[in-house]
Amino acid sequence: MLVAMAFSSQLVASPLSFSSRNYSQSVPKTVPVALLHRYYRPISFTKTNSNVAIASGRKISSIRCFSALTPELKITLDKVVTSQKVVLFMKGTNEFPQCGFSNTVVQILKSLNVPFETINILENETLRQGLKEYSNWPTFPQLYIDGEFFGGCDITVEAFKSGELQELLEKAMCS
């Protein structure tokens, strides 16, 4: 619960008083990707507030073993990766990738004309760390096809060159 509090923008204003309003409600059955950011709002730091927030975050981590992947986040991610056939967690957005590797995967997917969802992990540090645990993969981009982790940039490029990616996408789209 304490970890989930880190998502709340209220933490910045009053770091020691936690509001559980957003996190005691149950996650609805279908969670469109847009809601991912509503439940896990990015924190906007001012200089002074960030020290307090980070300090309290560190304090928490020394008391409890800090895992970014809370049960709530895991459930939400389960829904997000299955909400669409192709889901890409990347740095930046579809229109403005902020990393060469993320851009490569975006361009490949665009050239194959498949509909895909992108999520910008730079906007939300806890989502970023939680995803590393969820996927058991330490870097981004991370591509999910049909709810299953497919790989990062290198793997996507290899599969694209060998034709494996196109095959897998066709299968996923038709099922």
Added chain:
Amino acid sequence: MASRALLSRASRIKTKLETVLEAALLEVEDVSYQHAGHAAVKDSGANETHFNVSIVSSKFEGQTLVKRHRMVYELLSDELQSGLHALSITAKTPKEAAINISSKNS
């Protein structure tokens, strides 16, 4: 700890991969300078953050690409938590590497 600080990240990566994977061929290249501008790296400085790693090892036999990459990531988890930002991995078995070379030559 002092000896660790003296060794560059590239040599640490090389040592870790060599010992465990018994690599027939291992290349580690620091390409941090290519990513010096980008968003996540800008503040901390482009120092030993991005590497290209090329490994040929028989330990990759029968493993999917995802498994091979995960093996490498697990071996380098310390580095990943201490500032290593991204790894571009080419992981081949000796057979695949030979096929690669012969198709390049032909």
